[in-house]
Amino acid sequence: MKLAKWAQNAKPSFVREILKFTQMPDVISFAGGMPAPELFPVEEMTEVMMQAMKESGRYVMQYAPTEGDPMLRQVLAQRLVADHNPATADDILLVNGSQHALDLIAKAFIDPGDVVLVETPTYLGALQAFRPYYPNIIAVPTDAEGMVPEHLEALLAQHQPKFVYVMPTFHNPRGTTMGLERRKQIVALCKAADVPVIEDDPYGxxxxxxxxxxxxxxxxxxxxxxxxxxxxxxxxxxxxWIVAPPSILNAVKLGIQATALNISPLTQRIAALLMKRPTFDQHLDKLRKFYGERMHVMLDCLKTFPEGTTWSEADGGLFIWVTLPAGVLAMDLVPRALERKVAFVPGEPFYAAEGGESCMRLNFSNSTPDQIREGMGRLREAIATLMPVKK
Ligand SMILES: Cc1ncc(COP(=O)(O)O)c(C=O)c1O
Structure with a gap:
């Protein structure tokens, strides 16, 4: 038996490995990008599940159109338009999460050896999704706002990439946001080179x-x-969901047909009914209130970290990107932190090539303010054990 090259070389995601530790009792996890379970809309979801079955049981239990539930596409289009993100129901295709979208996009665009351009660091799940298609992933040098236009311009001209992948708002892992001017520059360069740009926006x-x-x-x-x-x-x-021009959506649709025929009409109908409720916006406000507080608690804790620690000032999302004091490596910190029952993700897996050795990504959504204070105390202690001794 011989597996395909990508499967032979693929390593399990570092985050997924660390997440195993986070299941242990007393571990405070800043590792995954997990939302707070206590904020899940469990009761409302139960109600709309019943409603979906009662009102349209025979529709949601059948095979369904590959492009997705017409009701959900309609509700989403209205929401996107209200958010100044121009789209009609026909421009939207439903998928099993953004991770699925990344695989489908890769499948639609990448032939072995094709260049794709990503930020550095970038979402490690995107690297995982792209790699089985054998692309040449090139990291565009990135500053606090994202891809540096001069570098992007040069790489576009040099490589004619298949696409450019970015997270302009509340980047994963860095938490940072691309300003308006930079957005315009990135778009103008991709447009001039006629290269699709993908905005991955789980946190907007x-x-x-x-x-x-x-x-x-x-x-x-x-x-x-x-x-x-x-x-x-x-x-x-x-x-x-994916919003894209028709020719791209069509290729993606064929990709879904090949792997899954269609995605679940039941979950789509549940989501549509939940979004149609006026309480959905209140739910979003609640998330912003709770997560915003958690982010500020974590930022305050960072002020007490050893001298030389720096971090990104996020305005939203779920992460803060921390650079450790000179001489402290995040990979060395992982076991020291786990000994103290606190978990985080070190920076390296987020780099397509190399980098991130002294960085770590901290998630603040999945811990209460008290857990954040406690966990940050433990992390500070773990860092102290690695600080070079002052002479
Ligand atoms: C930037 C980014 N893209 C995609 C995903 C995958 O999300 P989903 O749960 O929709 O598959 C994540 C998850 O954390 C993410 O941070």
């Missing part, structure tokens, strides 16, 4: 301070947009 609704910024599709109608219900409803629903 989770803004705790500052002003909203336009989606890339608002600046260029050929941009591809990826959305998900994971962080605003619950990840267990495994539901997300």
């Amino acid at each position: 609704e989770l803004r705790y301070r500052g002003e909203r910024l336009p989606h890339l599709r608002e600046l260029w109608d050929q941009a591809i947009y990826l959305g998900t219900f994971s962080k605003i409803m619950c990840p267990g629903i495994r539901l997300g």
Whole structure:
């Protein structure tokens, strides 16, 4: 037996491995990107599940159109338009979460050896999704706002990539946001080179301070947009969506047909009914309130970390990206932190090539303020054990 090359070389995701530890009692986890389970809309979800079965049981139990539930596409289109993200129901295709979207996009675009451009660092799940298609993944040098335009321009000209993948709002892992000017520059460069740009936006609704910024599709109608219900409803629903021009949607649709025929009409109907409720916006407000508080608690704790520690000032999302004091490596910190029953993800897996050795990603959504204070205390202690001794 011989598996395909990607399967022979694939390593389990580092985050998934660390998540195993987080199941142990007393462990405080800043590791995954997990929403707070106590904020899941369990009761409302139960009600709409019953409603979906009662009102349309025979529809949701049948095979369904590959492009998705017409009701959900309609509700989503209205929401996107209200968010200045131009889309009609026909521009939207439903998928099993953004991770599925990343695989489908890769499947639609990448032939072995094709270049794709990503930020550095980038979402490690995107690297995992792209790699089985044998792309040449090139990391575009990135500053506090994302891809540096001069570098992007040069790499676009040099490689004619298949697509450019970015997270302009509340980046994973860095938590940072691309400003308006930078968005315009990135879009203008991709447009001039006629290269699709993909905006992966799981966190856009989770803004705790500052002003909203336009989606890339608002600046260029050929941009591809990826959305998900994971962080605003619950990840267990495994539901997300792609907004893209018709030719791209068609290729993606064929990809879904080949692997899954269609995604679950039941979960789609549940999501549509939940979003149609006026209480859905109140639910989002509640998430913003709770997560915003948690983010501020974590930022305050960081001020007490050893000298030389720096971090990103996120305005939303679920993460803070921390650079450790000189000489302290995040990989060395992992076991010391786990001994003290606190988990985080070190920076390296987020880099397509190399980098991130002194960085760590901290998630604040999945711990209460008290747990954050306790866990940050333990982490500070673990870092202290690695600090070079002053002479
Ligand atoms: C940037 C980014 N893209 C995609 C995903 C995958 O999300 P989903 O649960 O919708 O598959 C995540 C999950 O954390 C993410 O952070």
